[in-house]
Amino acid sequence: MKWHLPLDLTRRSLLGAGLLGAGSFLGKLLPTTAFAAQQQVSSPGESHDGGGSMTVGDVDNARNGFNPREILTDWDTGKASQLADGRTLREYEIAAEERLIEIAPGVSYPAWTYNGRVPGPTLRVTEGDRVRIRFKNPGTHPHTIHFHGIHSARVDGVPGSLQALPGGEVVYEFDAKPFGCHLYHCHSAPFKRHLHKGMYGAFIVDPDPKRHSKEEKVALSRLLGSPENANWQEFLMVMNGFDTNFDEENEFYAVNTIPHEFMKRPLRIQRDRPVRIYLANFTEFDPINSFHLHGNFFDYYDQGTTLTPTLRTVDTVMLCQGQRGILEFSFFEHEPGSYMFHAHQSEFIELGWMSAFEVVA
Amino acid sequence: MKKAWLWIILPLVALLISIRIFLSVNPLEPLGVSAPPIENLTIERTVLDDKGISLLVRAGGSEPMQIAQVQVDGAYWEFSQNPPGALPRLATAWIQLPYPWVWDEAHKIDFVTNTGVTFEHTIDVAVPTPQISFPRFLAYALLGLYVGILPVGLGMLFYPSLKTLGGQGMKFILALTVGMLAFLLVDTLEEGLELASGAASAFSSSALVWLVAVASFLAMLAAGRRGGKVPEGSALATYLAFSIGLHNLGEGLAIGAAFAAGKAALGSLLVVGFTLHNITEGIGIAAPLVEARPKFVTFLGLTALAGLPAVLGTWMGAFAFSPHWAAVFLGIGAGAILQVMVEVGSYLARTAYKLGGTWLSQVSLAGFVLGLALMYGTAFLVNF
Numbered sequence: 001m002k003w004h005l006p007l008d009l010t011r012r013s014l015l016g017a018g019l020l021g022a023g024s025f026l027g028k029l030l031p032t033t034a035f036a037a038q039q040q041v042s043s044p045g046e047s048h049d050g051g052g053s054m055t056v057g058d059v060d061n062a063r064n065g066f067n068p069r070e071i072l073t074d075w076d077t078g079k080a081s082q083l084a085d086g087r088t089l090r091e092y093e094i095a096a097e098e099r100l101i102e103i104a105p106g107v108s109y110p111a112w113t114y115n116g117r118v119p120g121p122t123l124r125v126t127e128g129d130r131v132r133i134r135f136k137n138p139g140t141h142p143h144t145i146h147f148h149g150i151h152s153a154r155v156d157g158v159p160g161s162l163q164a165l166p167g168g169e170v171v172y173e174f175d176a177k178p179f180g181c182h183l184y185h186c187h188s189a190p191f192k193r194h195l196h197k198g199m200y201g202a203f204i205v206d207p208d209p210k211r212h213s214k215e216e217k218v219a220l221s222r223l224l225g226s227p228e229n230a231n232w233q234e235f236l237m238v239m240n241g242f243d244t245n246f247d248e249e250n251e252f253y254a255v256n257t258i259p260h261e262f263m264k265r266p267l268r269i270q271r272d273r274p275v276r277i278y279l280a281n282f283t284e285f286d287p288i289n290s291f292h293l294h295g296n297f298f299d300y301y302d303q304g305t306t307l308t309p310t311l312r313t314v315d316t317v318m319l320c321q322g323q324r325g326i327l328e329f330s331f332f333e334h335e336p337g338s339y340m341f342h343a344h345q346s347e348f349i350e351l352g353w354m355s356a357f358e359v360v361a
Numbered sequence: 362m363k364k365a366w367l368w369i370i371l372p373l374v375a376l377l378i379s380i381r382i383f384l385s386v387n388p389l390e391p392l393g394v395s396a397p398p399i400e401n402l403t404i405e406r407t408v409l410d411d412k413g414i415s416l417l418v419r420a421g422g423s424e425p426m427q428i429a430q431v432q433v434d435g436a437y438w439e440f441s442q443n444p445p446g447a448l449p450r451l452a453t454a455w456i457q458l459p460y461p462w463v464w465d466e467a468h469k470i471d472f473v474t475n476t477g478v479t480f481e482h483t484i485d486v487a488v489p490t491p492q493i494s495f496p497r498f499l500a501y502a503l504l505g506l507y508v509g510i511l512p513v514g515l516g517m518l519f520y521p522s523l524k525t526l527g528g529q530g531m532k533f534i535l536a537l538t539v540g541m542l543a544f545l546l547v548d549t550l551e552e553g554l555e556l557a558s559g560a561a562s563a564f565s566s567s568a569l570v571w572l573v574a575v576a577s578f579l580a581m582l583a584a585g586r587r588g589g590k591v592p593e594g595s596a597l598a599t600y601l602a603f604s605i606g607l608h609n610l611g612e613g614l615a616i617g618a619a620f621a622a623g624k625a626a627l628g629s630l631l632v633v634g635f636t637l638h639n640i641t642e643g644i645g646i647a648a649p650l651v652e653a654r655p656k657f658v659t660f661l662g663l664t665a666l667a668g669l670p671a672v673l674g675t676w677m678g679a680f681a682f683s684p685h686w687a688a689v690f691l692g693i694g695a696g697a698i699l700q701v702m703v704e705v706g707s708y709l710a711r712t713a714y715k716l717g718g719t720w721l722s723q724v725s726l727a728g729f730v731l732g733l734a735l736m737y738g739t740a741f742l743v744n745f
Contacts, residue, residue, distance in 0.1 A: 052459050055430050055437045106429030106475050244477025251473055259437070350436030 053350060055260050057105035064101050066117035068256035072235040072267070075124040075204070075224060078131070088129045090176075094121065095136040096143040096164070096186075096199070103242045104252045104259050104352065111198040112139070112186070118257050119238040119282065120184070120201030124224055127179040127208040133172045137164035143194065144170075146187035147203055148322075150177045158187040179207035179222075181278045181304030181324045196243055196284035202236050202324075204278055207307065215307040222276075222307075233275045235267070239289045239319070239343070239353065240282045248285055252352045253343065259352025266338055266358035271331045275357075278304070279317075280324035289353075291327070292316040292344040298329035316344050331359045398424040402472055402480040403561040405453070405683055408490040413459040416470065416482065419561045420448035427475040433460045434469055451563055462487045491621050491679050501617055501675040508616060508635040509609045509671025513602075514664045515636075516643015523644070523651050528716045529724050531651060535709040536725035538601075538645035539702055540732020545608050545642075546698045548740075550574065552611050553691030560685040569685070570692040577696030585704060592704055594653035601646045602666040604701045607694030609639065609667065613674020614687050621679040634742025641735050642667060649708060 061067040078090035097116045103109040114120030125131055137143050142165050146157035151174035155162055162170040186199035209219040209226075220228040240257060241250030252259045269275055283289045292315060299309035300317050304326040311317065317325065331339070342354045401421030408415040414433065420426040425447035431440045440458045448454055462468055468484040491497050523534060550570065557566030585592045585600055592600055612635065646663050677687070710720035 052439045053436050054439050056439055057429075104430060104473075106427065107473060107477050108475060109477055242477075244473065245479045247479075251477065251479065347435060351432070352437060 054263070055105050055352060058264070059102045059105050059258050059261075061258075064117075068254070068258040068261045069265075069267075071117070071119065071122070071256045072237070074122060075236075076121045077124055077224070083130055088126065090123075090125050090129050090131050092121070092123060092131070092133045093136070094133055094145065096139045098139045098141070101198075101257075103244070103257055104254075107244060107252070109242055109244055112141070112143070112194065113198050114145070114201055118198035118200075119240065119280075120199070122202045122204065122236050123184070124204045124206065125176045126206045126223065127176055127211065129176045131172075131174055131176050134169065135164050135172065136169045137166060140166055141194075142166065142188045143199065144187045145172060145184050147172065147174070147184045148182040149174065149203070149205070151175075156187075157184075159189060163188060176205045178305050179205045181280065181301075181326050183280050183282070183322065183324055185282070185322075192284060195282070196241075200238070200240075200282045202238060202278060202280050204236075204304075212307060218307040231273055233269050233273050234278070235275070236278045236280075237291075238280050238282055239291070241284065241286070241348075241351075241353075243285060250283070250285055250351065253283065253289075253348040254352050255355060260354060262355035263340075266356040268358045268360060269331070271334060271336060271359050271361050274328065274330040277327040278324070279319070279327055281319035281321060283321065283348075286345075286348075288318050288320050288345075289348065290316055290318045290344045292342060293327075293329065294340040294356075295334065296329055296331065296339065298327045301326040301328075331357075334359060336361045397476060398422055398426075400426050400474055400476065400478050400480075401562060402426065402428075402474075403559070404470075404480075404482040405561075407482075407484055409462055409484070409487055410489055410492070413457065414462055414468070414470070414484070415458070416456045417453055418448075418456055418472070419453045420450060421561045421563045422448075422450060425449045425452075428454075428456065428472050429475045430473040431456060431458060432471040432473065433458055435471075451561065464488065493680050497679075498676070501620075501679050502672045504616060504620075505613045505672030505675040506668070508612060508639065508675075509606075509668030510664060511668070512636045512639035513605070513609075513643040513646065513668040516640045516645070517647050517660050517664060519644050520647040520650065520660070523647055526651070528712065531648075532709060532713055532716070532722070532724050533728040534644065534648045535705055535712065536728030537641070537732040537735075538648050538705050539709065540729040540734075541641045541645050541736050542604075542698055542702045542705065542732075543729075544733050544736035544740075545605070546695055546702065548736075549608050549611055549691050549695045549698060552615065553688050553695060556684045556691065557688040560683075560688060564685045566685050566688045570688050570695070573689055573692030574695040574699070577693045578699045579696075581697050581700035582703065585700065591707060593708060594649055595655055595659055597649040597701075597704055597708060598646050598655075598659075598663055599666065600697075600704060601649065601701045602663040604694065604697030605642045605646065605667045606670040607690065607697050609642075610670035610674040610677075611687075611691045611694055612639075613671035613676075614678040614682075614690070615674075617675035617678025617680075618682050619678070620675075621682075634739065638736065638739040638743055641732065641739075645705075649705070 076092070078092045081089045081091070083089050094114050097113045099111060099113060099116060100108045101111045101113070101118065103111070111118055133145060135145050142159070142163050144157040144159070144163045153161060155172045155174050157172060162172060164170045182203040182205060184201055184203045186194040188194050206223045207219040209216045209223060212219040217228065220226045221232060223229055237255040239255050241253040243249060244251045254261065279291055281289045297313045297315045300311040300314055302310040302325045304324070317327070319325070336359050338356045338358055340354070340356045342349050399422060403419045403421060404416050405419055406417035418428070427447045428442060430437055432438065438458050438460055440456055443455045443457070464487060466487055468487055470482045470484070472480040526534065553570040554567055557570050560566040581600065585596070616635070643664070646667060706720070709725060713720050713722065713725065
């Protein structure tokens with residue numbers, strides 16, 4: 001059909017073909033300059049901040065019931081009480097909730113959540129604490145909470161081991177160990193769907209300084225509530241994505257669910273206080289995600305289970321699905337300004353995982 | 362009489378009442394129907410200019426649709442929508458993206474709706490969309506002239522030699538014309554259906570092509586035979602020119618749209634191809650005139666009728682294109698071609714009868730096949 005006119009034939013090859021004498025004669029008669037291909041029009045250059053590469057509008061955080069900025073720092077230490085043996089018991093109530101959330105400006109998504117938010121509540125305890133989680137499932141599908149940590153198979157939170165059926169309730173109880181930057185997620189089948197629909201969250205176990213006498217200072221700086229820790233600017237960042245059209249590819253990428261949130265309103269940090277990021281990767285479908293910091297380098301503690309860095313002086317780390325770690329850096333000697341951080345996969349950047357720190361003196 | 366009226370109104374009123382009841386009591390509830398809305402988005406026009414990329418989209422959802430975000434080449438991009446807001450069924454809006462598109466390269470656009478559904482649109486080769494300007498208008502007109510007027514006019518120049526043909530020769534030429542028309546019929550229908558596939562599904566454009574073709578065939582046949590007379594001579598030539606003109610409109614449309622969309626590398630080969638391809642059309646139009654004594658101005662008029670629509674087509678294709686209307690035009694064209702096939706065929710049969718034979722003979726078969734072969738052969742020059 002004439003509809004499919006030549007895509008691969010260039011003007012040169014056609015004119016040069018000389019197939020028909022009359023053809024080149026007619027070709028000369030035609031005022032080719034008047035045609036589209038000869039128009040003196042250029043495409044627009046970069047428009048303004050961000051070069052136009054940005055989602056349009058803002059998410060209604062109030063209607064969602066959670067805010068990606070608050071998730072950065074809302075550590076949930078649970079209901080604490082003293083056990084007979086002197087240890088601390090930390091109790092949590094978590095409920096599965098199947099609900100629509102706005103995962104990008106104007107785009108709603110039928111998520112499965114813990115306590116109505118994605119990522120779920122950030123559980124933060126101390127090494128050696130007893131942790132008890134009462135998990136209710138008023139939903140329509142079975143769900144679990146599977147914790148990453150050292151615990152018995154009995155409380156593993158997989159089908160056959162404390163799975164909460166619709167209308168059911170289960171209780172997970174274990175000692176918090178090892179210290180580190182961990183996570184939890186649903187382990188019900190079909191596994192991939194339960195994960196990418198939003199059932200995941202961070203589980204941070206701070207080191208107990210008494211157990212790490214050689215590195216007590218480092219441990220203290222990690223222990224929430226200590227004076228040493230108070231000086232740090234700590235943030236939780238969960239790298240995630242959403243497949244809104246269910247084609248097993250993500251349409252949106254972000255930290256803490258909402259694309260471009262920290263690009264549109266950069267995250268303010270003070271230059272003279274160190275920064276610690278608890279970073280977890282819950283991106284589905286793509287095997288890896290990454291974190292890259294502009295104009296600076298950081299120390300990295302893979303899984304957070306050591307008090308000395310597992311990688312020193314890097315500006316990019318790569319995390320597979322379910323991998324996580326702790327980043328430590330400071331801007332002590334930097335000029336104030338906007339320092340970007342984002343995945344170093346261009347695809348993820350352009351689909352929302354692009355952010356910036358606003359470093360202030 | 363009174364009763365008869367009642368029995369027209371009563372069923373209609375009953376229909377309205379039953380629809381009203383259906384909508385108000387939601388009888389589907391026991392079936393558990395709570396399906397998400399069906400969404401559909403058709404991209405009807407693409408404009409690339411120094412402001413970026415603009416797309417005319419038409420919504421085809423069961424409920425008003427909202428375009429939430431737009432990706433260009435896998436990157437979310439700022440955009441504006443005019444008019445803004447949700448798009449009711451069959452409503453259109455322009456989406457403007459200040460995107461730095463790249464000359465001669467491909468771009469992919471993904472629309473993400475508020476429900477997270479995505480719709481993809483590809484720009485195969487990015488070149489600036491022609492803006493209406495006088496020189497450009499003329500250039501497209503000239504293109505149309507080469508494709509329409511020139512070949513038809515040149516074909517008409519065969520007229521004096523047609524006059525010298527005997528009865529058998531005439532049969533041959535008429536059969537050749539029918540063969541050419543058969544090719545054009547298939548070609549026009551194919552093109553119409555292809556255009557229809559790019560139109561919003563709510564328009565049922567494919568069905569429309571067929572229905573319009575049948576309706577226009579019957580209308581043209583009835584118009585041609587009103588007064589009980591079968592069209593011959595210049596009347597038949599006029600119908601031929603009209604139907605071929607509609608076909609050439611489609612060709613012009615294809616060429617104009619392709620040039621505008623950067624799909625055609627402008628080549629003299631293409632123009633020459635169409636000129637050769639369409640020369641048979643001029644011969645066909647002239648054939649019924651052999652026994653008449655047409656004036657010179659008749660030839661000019663017929664050439665214009667058959668050729669000028671190509672000019673119109675290139676303009677429409679380049680500057681104002683909507684697939685469903687184009688499909689309708691081609692449907693009319695197909696019907697018109699079928700009508701002249703019937704009329705030229707019956708003229709052929711009468712000619713053969715006068716010569717003491719039937720419409721089907723070795724001569725007419727050879728003419729028919731040659732007509733098809735000529736069109737098919739020259740189509741090699743224009744189809745890529």
